[in-house]
Amino acid sequence: MADFPNLSRRGFLNRSAAVGGLLVVPGLLSACSKTDAGSADGAGALDKLRKQGFVRVAYANEAPYGYLEGKQLKGEAPTLHREIFKALGVDELKPTLSEWDGLIPGLQAGKYDVVSAGMAITPERCANALFSEPEFISPTALMVRKGNPRKVTDLASAKAAGITVGVMSGAVEAKYAQGAGIPEGRIKTLQKPQDGADAVKGGRIDAFLLTGISLRWLAKTNPDTEVTDAFLPELDGTKQYSPGGAVFRKGNEELRDAFNRELKKIVADRSRYVGLLQEYGFGATELPPATLKTADLCKG
Template identity: 75%
Template sequence: MTSFPQLSRRVFLTRTAAVGGALTVPGLLTACSRTDAGGEAAGLDKLKEQGYVRVAYANEAPYGYEEDGQLKGEAPTLHREIFQALGVAELRPAFSEWDGLIPGLQAGKYDVISAGMAITPERCAKTLFSEPEFISPTALMVEQGNPKDLTDLASAKDAGAVIGVMSGAVEKGYATGAGIADGDIRTLQKPQDGADAVKAGRVDAFLLTGISLNWLAKNNSGLEVTRSFVPEVDGVKQYSPGGAVFRQGGEEVRDAFNRELKKITSDRGRYVQLLSEYGFGEDTIPPADLRTADLCQA
């Protein structure tokens, strides 16, 4: 069996379009603010009967975000496909700050978190996760043309490259685990700082998930992103998987969701067709033996 790491954080990317902790989008949040506190998680029959499922998002592209009054991103797109297959036609969205997602789920404000949330033992103790719906392999953002010919952390070490990482993120551990000296690692506060540091020549490469870097590259000319790779720490591959999140007691809906999810992750063409516009592709499809049960006990 594959050995899987304990994850310490969610995927990093800049939050977008959130103003004052709320979204003022006509119609987007109507019928979504009522709190169904307490009680049991809604079963599949109830969701089918009412015709919708309440989903929470944190307005973080490309995982789940609002644009032009529409809920977009990896998680809503995938979850809409799955729930429609289950006979539930509509996603009714509710915005939450990231730290409020799980408390809101527990309070019954919504049925599912659709935000690309990383699967960790701490979160598993409070919720029910689907099987992984994506993994987040790592990549390097470099100057156009990749002048140092960097492909992964081993090549960065051999080239003596200076690497930028996010403050408090796991990528610093990936870099040091690959043997890159602390003096060749620069700490940055947010993704755009990393892109700016590469442009200005302060670092040779910015290390982050390929998903995040590909999204960042859309708004930063003169830069490119290397092919994604899976780093290892002490011989353990660092997949950083994420999934949908359900209330405890919602096993029936979670299990039905998983059956439809497997149909999609087992069909590479369908997966890529659904999610490619958000930067997800064949390299983000979870390995078949990557299981939530193992991740929850890591």
């Protein structure tokens, strides 16, 4: 599938090695595939959720995707999923905190019904769970000093300006910068997002390259910076979308399909989508294109 590669920054940063760990212990996954007596599974999953009045969701406490603030579950995924499940007749999300690498095993073990964590859709994960259609894409952006003194807007302009760009260690943005022709000596590696913001403010780098979602969230606590409009980087001429979605247990296809029907209504209504998620740094640039399909993403 040439148009929609499976590389995902969030896959790199959020212990994607754990997915590999899942794949090397197939016996354990098979053992975990049976759900407990209290889980909603099979064709009657949605009916069961309606009767009990809640859906059990897992989150990894990662802002702005899914996190607990006080006693309230917030973020892109819970906000969107709450809206969808209310439309399906299920009024409450009952949250369970999980480590990132335990999200899919916990789903398979029947500890919850849906993963609400903004998880990237990759073929490896599709082998072990069901994904909704994309809830969002993750266009890239640049964090710069207030006023954008070098007037950069994307990687092409960054290359032309000869600036120094910061990227996260182990993240795919380094490949984006290299693919745009930025010299290795002008690509600086940082360990965490705040390090990137600090390097921009301190003049050690001219711009910090990350998803627009993450940078807009980071800018809230770094007022001396600003974030460029988001753009889609390319590798070998292929646009990089990095989409994410809700995750369901295998066997819950009917529940996933019902979810997708309501999701489609929201992503087809730009103002509704933005109104729901702009608090978390998601805007029209994060709306997934209609041609971007999970079935294609799962093929790789």
